[in-house]
Amino acid sequence: MASVLVAYATKYGSTRDAAEVVASTLTKCGIDAAARPAGEVRSLDGYSAVVLGTALYFFMWRGEAHRFLRRNRPALSTLPVALFGLGPIEDTPEQFEGARGHLAKGLSKHAWFSPVSTAVFGGRLDPEHLRFPDNNPAMRGMAAVDLLDLAAVRSWADGLIETFDLEPQPGS
Template identity: 35%
Template sequence: MTGQVLVAYGTKNGSTAQIAQAIAEVLTERGMTADARAAGEVADIAPYTAVILGGALYTGRWHPDARRFAARHRKALAERPVWLFSSGPLDASASEREIPPVAGVRRLMVRLDAREHVTFGGRLEKGAKGRVARMIVDSGRGGDFRDFARIRAWAAGVADALVTEEKAGEVRG
């Protein structure tokens, strides 16, 4: 693929940023130019031919930076292929079954005509920001539940879809 892919993310404790980076690495390995960037730092998406947007889940809602990014760039996102991902379950459930998007993300999928959404396990460990996060860790319910093999496989599927769409003339390069 000749275009650039933006992997934007909203994160509080860095776990979602690491997922975004892994996705960008897979796209790069597949010959694409991919940038993993914090959603709050992206002023313009014009250079990008496709966007993957991810957000950490907190109490059933996407990270505010991911939500604001989607609102701020709504028109431009509607003009390019978009994939969404969430991170957050603090157990193995995301690796064991498909977890549907939370209500707000489901609405975004429709508004943005997103190709797909996937939920990955999250990570919450000692030193986490936020009172509730610290309470979860202190209660012994924290840990790292990210499945990087699954994340990389999903990213490879996105790369394959982008190549197919470009060959079909559906993505500008």
């Protein structure tokens, strides 16, 4: 049975929520899928495909996402891998375009890595729960934002079955 790892790199949890929606969407379609923190994955044995999700901070990926790619390079070079970034907390085309640029900039650090699909989804911000050093007066003065469109995440995840060329389990 096809098995997909959805590895995520998060700071405040929204990228984990998106990763869990990717995994549950695949599971509902008859694919064995599980979301796990990227930093905890030690082996990719048994997986048919991988999804990697990273939050974007200060125009960069989370470090765990970069380390995940470096640590697992031999296995990832033989598997289809999809990549998503979570970021924009302002709903403007410029912010989303900027976030796509940040995702691409991180990607350029791994010349060997060519994801079969990439996506950027809107992010979430809860100023009351930011920790140091994010809880500066400018950030704390912002209104709470939720631009994470879970329907868009589900739709992208649905498309991955064909992109990954996976065979759903019969009867699902």
